[in-house]
Amino acid sequence: MDTINTTLKLNHEELFTLLKGFITEVIGEEFVEEMDITPESSFTKDLEMDSIEIVSFSEKIKAHFGDQIDFTGWLSSMDLDQLIDLDLSMIINYIYECQ
Amino acid sequence: MPIITVDNKKVHIQELNKGAEQTVVMIHGMFSNLSIYYFNIAPILAKHFHVVMYDLKSHGMSERFTDGYDLENMSSDVLALMDILHIEKAHLVGYSFGGLIALKTALKAPNRVEQLVVIEAPDPQDEKARNIIDEYSKEFLEHYVANFTDTTKVQMGKRQMEKNHRMYEFLFNQTSIKADMIKEKHFLTEVNLSQLETSTLLLYGSDSNCRPTGESLNAQIEQAELELIPGDHNIPIQEPALIAETIVHFLSQSLSTPLTQNHV
Numbered sequence: 448m449d450t451i452n453t454t455l456k457l458n459h460e461e462l463f464t465l466l467k468g469f470i471t472e473v474i475g476e477e478f479v480e481e482m483d484i485t486p487e488s489s490f491t492k493d494l495e496m497d498s499i500e501i502v503s504f505s506e507k508i509k510a511h512f513g514d515q516i517d518f519t520g521w522l523s524s525m526d527l528d529q530l531i532d533l534d535l536s537m538i539i540n541y542i543y544e545c546q
Numbered sequence: 547m548p549i550i551t552v553d554n555k556k557v558h559i560q561e562l563n564k565g566a567e568q569t570v571v572m573i574h575g576m577f578s579n580l581s582i583y584y585f586n587i588a589p590i591l592a593k594h595f596h597v598v599m600y601d602l603k604s605h606g607m608s609e610r611f612t613d614g615y616d617l618e619n620m621s622s623d624v625l626a627l628m629d630i631l632h633i634e635k636a637h638l639v640g641y642s643f644g645g646l647i648a649l650k651t652a653l654k655a656p657n658r659v660e661q662l663v664v665i666e667a668p669d670p671q672d673e674k675a676r677n678i679i680d681e682y683s684k685e686f687l688e689h690y691v692a693n694f695t696d697t698t699k700v701q702m703g704k705r706q707m708e709k710n711h712r713m714y715e716f717l718f719n720q721t722s723i724k725a726d727m728i729k730e731k732h733f734l735t736e737v738n739l740s741q742l743e744t745s746t747l748l749l750y751g752s753d754s755n756c757r758p759t760g761e762s763l764n765a766q767i768e769q770a771e772l773e774l775i776p777g778d779h780n781i782p783i784q785e786p787a788l789i790a791e792t793i794v795h796f797l798s799q800s801l802s803t804p805l806t807q808n809h810v
Contacts, residue, residue, distance in 0.1 A: 495704075498582075498585070501581070530585075
């Protein structure tokens with residue numbers, strides 16, 4: 448039997464569930480209930496997250512994954528237009544690649 | 547989320563590169579929050595310095611308070627934060643109203659301030675900022691956000707509009723912020739800037755309405771240098787990398803080892 452723990456690496460669906468949970472903690476359940484969060488949801492347009500909420504979200508990613516990924520470093524390499532267009536699937540792919 | 551208690555107030559802080567030799571404390575402006583530095587400017591500074599960012603009271607994720615928005619109180623908040631974090635001396639970087647807080651702190655406690663960076667500090671005598679408070683209404687916010695917002699280029703949605711409206715309404719109607727700002731009206735003319743011995747970098751937008759204030763500060767502060775950045779009052783959003791690199795270059799004069807060595 449395969450006893451090696453391979454579950455440490457989250458798949459795309461698990462990452463989506465995890466990140467959706469972070470978003471709910473940041474913007475509050477009452478708002479999340481009203482929206483249909485999908486991997487295509489953009490942070491600023493669909494989720495209406497402002498920059499301080501994205502700070503909270505980044506902190507949750509940092510706390511969860513530790514030094515495994517440099518999420519803020521990745522974000523800071525983007526210009527404002529790229530940040531505005533950022534959607535959940537781009538973050539999922541980035542974290543997936545870093546794991 | 548790092549929330550610490552300073553003088554019985556809950557303060558949201560973010561720190562980068564804690565082990566570095568020298569510390570830079572970054573102060574944001576009124577109606578903004580630490581995210582103005584968090585994504586672009588702070589990570590560049592953190593390659594060489596320990597960076598501390600915090601949300602001013604009632605801003606970002608810090609606790610709400612009804613009073614203490616004058617420069618005396620706001621500068622005491624900076625020093626209290628430094629005490630809690632055991633930072634004896636730091637470089638101060640302040641943007642807009644945060645630039646005035648940084649300047650006030652350097653005048654009040656010169657032995658706690660290594661070097662000073664003032665970005666787009668306005669002259670509080672300029673009544674435009676205070677008129678915003680007088681004329682505040684939700685319609686005004688919608689107009690203001692559509693035309694002058696400094697945190698994002700995106701049109702605000704309903705939830706953000708409500709969130710911002712609640713913050714402005716609290717600050718304008720339930721706090722002493724207006725009276726405290728009026729109290730500071732003559733700050734730049736009353737203080738003796740020629741006594742300021744702290745080496746100071748002034749960063750102003752070449753097309754900014756605040757540029758004359760930068761030129762005036764440059765003339766009065768003996769150890770000052772003025773750098774013009776392409777843009778207006780929103781230069782931290784418009785030119786974050788250029789601002790960060792200019793600050794690193796200026797502050798690195800006091801590092802014990804040259805910049806070519808990696809401090810991280």
